[in-house]
Amino acid sequence: MNKTPISSPLGPIVVGQFVGSNFAIEKILAVGSNCTIFSAKLNGNPQAAPTALKVENDEPSRNALAKEIHILRSIQNTKHFAKIIESGHHRQFNYVVIQLLGPSLRDLALRQPSYTFSLKILLKFAYQAIEALQTLHQAAFLHGSVNAVIRYKPLAPSIQSISALANHSTLQTLHALRQKSPEEDLVDVIKIISEYHTAQENEVDMINTV
Structure with missing residues (x-):
């Protein structure tokens, strides 16, 4: 047998x-x-x-x-x-x-006593976020919503560089999904700046009406 x-x-x-x-x-x-x-x-x-x-x-x-x-x-x-x-x-x-990617922007905020960042840090984030989004658009790929769970790879204690703007598994070629406009991307980035600079939800609500 x-x-x-x-x-x-x-x-x-x-x-x-x-x-x-x-x-x-x-x-x-x-x-x-x-x-x-x-x-x-x-x-x-x-x-x-x-x-x-x-x-x-x-x-x-x-x-x-x-x-x-x-x-x-x-x-x-x-x-x-x-x-x-x-x-x-x-x-x-x-x-x-x-x-290996580092902590997300949200993770980093939770390590701060006030859960917020200085405007200087957030403007650095915004500049890099817009650069990364532009790269995706130029490569003819769509991305998910820009939010504070994007991941970072540390370059120095005071400088962070964006590593990923969304779950790459959700990215598709332009013909498959609706292309988000640069204006929509910019509004998403401004929402993050508002949330983590003031920590006041009412200001985020104001931006949502734009």
Whole structure:
């Protein structure tokens, strides 16, 4: 009697496992409906910075990660977006390794006693946000709503650079969705400045009427 199972599940990716070019999985950062994101580090290089390793089941019905990789590759030579370190196939998964993004603007605000920022910091944010949005539009991609959960990659203690304006899995080519106008983007950025400079909801409501 043959006791060998017909099929054996390959199982999920777990902490301590190696993926791709020897990237060691350290911990789970987020779990979504399409993808799981891990913190990973290149094995054998103690000085290597932690990275984000995103995986998705390799199934015909799942293509969010492939879209994200396509978008990130098309804007690799621009500022403000995470860089791809490696991508490929691991067992029954597709994966991509990118720079590990830092806390969101909202996370940073919660670390402040007043939950607000100086106008100087917010204007720096606004300048970089508009640059990043312009890059997406010029590359013929749409983006989700601009909000305070966008992620950052630290450049220096006093300067932050935008890494992602939205979940890249939601980005589509221009013919698929309605293009948001530059004016709408600007209003979204102004809303964030108002919220985190004054911390007063009534001022945000005033901007919403614009």
